Amino acid sequence: MERKLTAELWDKMHYMFRDFNDRMVHVELHYDFRIDADALKTVLICFLEKTPVLHSSFKDNHVNPYWKVEDYKIEDVLTVLEPDNLQKVIDDFLTQYIPPESNVQIKAALFYEGNKSVLCIVENHMCMDGGDLKYFLNALCSNYNDYTTQHKSPLALRSGSRSYTEVYSDLSPMDKKAAQKLYKNVSSRDSHKFPFSPESKEDKSFILRRRINSERFARIRAAGKKSGATVNDILVAAYIHSIYELANYSDNEGITVSCAVDLRRYIKDISSKGLTNHTAFMQCGTPRKGRNIVETLSYVVRSSEKSKQDKFMGLYGLPLLKLGYSIMPYAASEEVIKIGYSNPLLGMSNIGAIDGDALALSNKKPTDAFLTGAVKYKPYALLTATSYNNELSLSMCVRGNEEDKKIVNTFFDYMEKNFNELAK
Missing domain, CATH: 3.30.559.10 (Chloramphenicol acetyltransferase-like domain)
Structure with a gap:
């Protein structure tokens, strides 16, 4: 059966x-x-x-x-x-x-x-x-x-509900009721994009990675801390400042990056939950290009702090999606959701630190560890960040060509330049 x-x-x-x-x-x-x-x-x-x-x-x-x-x-x-x-x-x-x-x-x-x-x-x-x-x-x-x-049976893996509704399970009755009415569509409407080459039949998937060594990464974090900035803020600021430079956007234009948010922040105990997706986005941006990376960072810190003050950060739009999938057949609901949903042209996922001790096999930690997101189709772009052994890894996965590889590497060059400016 x-x-x-x-x-x-x-x-x-x-x-x-x-x-x-x-x-x-x-x-x-x-x-x-x-x-x-x-x-x-x-x-x-x-x-x-x-x-x-x-x-x-x-x-x-x-x-x-x-x-x-x-x-x-x-x-x-x-x-x-x-x-x-x-x-x-x-x-x-x-x-x-x-x-x-x-x-x-x-x-x-x-x-x-x-x-x-x-x-x-x-x-x-x-x-x-x-x-x-x-x-x-x-x-x-x-x-x-x-x-x-x-010789233990290898069965120690979580299982349970994969439903998106688990994000509401530990909210107070009042907050749960309010969260389930957050129909507001908060997807990004920013038209700024990564300056890839035009789509071509010759395009193929590739992954490019840039490492920032532990000494430089420590100086970058320390410089950000003086400005009250998190690592995520620093990454977004360098990303946005580099896009201005790479794509030659006007200094007076505002740019927004959609940043991944782990909604497990709302679940107190995930031990009984199944493996699934609990990721949404928050919008983080600048009203204009800063005179330097430090000023751009100050804009980003203000933007992210405003988002973090919202106790429902990341939960907006879930009821709207649920409604869309509930009131009509799937094929029709998908078309309706596509009309209302705007996929971000500029996205970032900070996966964070990779735990070498947790990934040790036979008491040997990995000599290198790397995790990155999906291959994006032009013009969409996603910057993924991870750290391992106190080194920062930046990566982009793109369906593109040799020209796009040059563009991504130039973007990484700008990112490094802006990190260095910040860490002076």
Whole structure:
């Protein structure tokens, strides 16, 4: 008998995002030893069985879409290889696309090079966001260690409701009632965009990364702290200031960046919640270009503080989306939501610090760890930031060409210049 899972609100929204990005989230972890492939297979099988959406296909029947739980083989999920050209196979693996109609929504690869290993993972954002993917990775490593050292069954993974309504579960009755009436559409209407080249049939997915070493990152954080700025504020300010310079926008124009907000901030205990999406956006911008990066940062701090003072930050629009999906067949509701929803042209996701201790396998922490968001389709752009071993990594995933690679690298050059100006 066919087994069905509910297509939750955010599953449907990320499916709608197929016009804007490939919806894949990417992980790359490097280790100085050879990971036990058989043990990893066992852990992955147990995790997929505990999270059936990861081995389900999305059924868009135009009326009421759902997930159909599918059979799979571990070979559908995990590739084990000792390649001749390690970097090429990593790049090829990470830029792949998993169709929602596939029988699995997550793929992993274990690449060996001598006595070293690289673990890569790609998963469909429809199933879970970066916040839960970080948890998934930590749990994967913890279960691997317990299985290889104590022969414990690798089943220690959260399961439960994947519904967006969990964000209301710990609000007071009064706040819950108010939050469920936040129909205001707060999606960005800013028309400023990243100056990519025109779309071309030759465009291919690529991921570019820029590292800021630990010494420089420490100086940047210290400089921001003097201005009352968070790391997120610094990133947004450098992003906006660099866009002015890269795209030659007028100094008198205001620019807004949509910043990802983890809605788990409203859930006191997530231990009984399933892996899912709980990410929304807040708008952060400047009224004009600052005379320098310090002034631009002051504009951003004011903007973000205003957003943070709202106790319902990130919850706006959820009731509107729920209403849209409830009052008409799915195909029609998607078209209506597309009219009202404005996908941000400039977005940023600060995934934050990656915990090396939590990702240790056989008592060996990763020598490098990297996590980044979906490949965006031009003209949409997403800057992703993570830190590991006190180093900052900036990344952009784009479906583009060699000219776009040059543009993104020039953008990173501007980001570094503005970081340096701030840290003087």
